[in-house]
Amino acid sequence: MHEYSLAMGLVEALREELRRHPVNGRIAKVHVRQGELLVLSEEALQEAWRILTQGGELAGSELAIEKVAVRVRCGGCGYQGPVGYLSEQGWHFAVPVLRCPRCGGRVEVVEGRDLAIVGLSLEEQGSPT
Numbered sequence: 550m551h552e553y554s555l556a557m558g559l560v561e562a563l564r565e566e567l568r569r570h571p572v573n574g575r576i577a578k579v580h581v582r583q584g585e586l587l588v589l590s591e592e593a594l595q596e597a598w599r600i601l602t603q604g605g606e607l608a609g610s611e612l613a614i615e616k617v618a619v620r621v622r623c624g625g626c627g628y629q630g631p632v633g634y635l636s637e638q639g640w641h642f643a644v645p646v647l648r649c650p651r652c653g654g655r656v657e658v659v660e661g662r663d664l665a666i667v668g669l670s671l672e673e674q675g676s677p678t
């Protein structure tokens with residue numbers, strides 16, 4: 550299962566990070582960014598997260614997923630930024646077009662295809678910090 554291995558990657562990266570930089574207190578939320586080119590079921594990812602974090606220091610933590618738009622770089626004209634979207638009537642979504650919006654050339658995706666941890670929220674322990 551795709552989501553399971555993604556969750557596993559996050560858990561491993563986070564555990565490694567926590568070994569080097571331990572935090573004070575229980576982790577309530579793990580904030581991640583999901584690129585819009587990465588297709589996944591959020592439900593399946595949450596479920597995998599719940600299973601993988603059981604019994605460890607991340608047990609009971611929640612994944613807070615934020616979606617990020619695709620950003621590209623064009624080798625032809627040097628354009629860097631968001632792409633155009635293709636949407637047709639009746640579609641419930643818009644599809645990013647991986648082409649330079651300025652010159653139509655081929656682009657390299659610089660953001661938008663992976664899942665990355667961007668921050669942690671610790672459980673508040675009475676006093677606000």
Ligand SMILES: [Zn+2]
Binds near residue numbers: 626627628650652
């Ligand atoms: Zn271009």
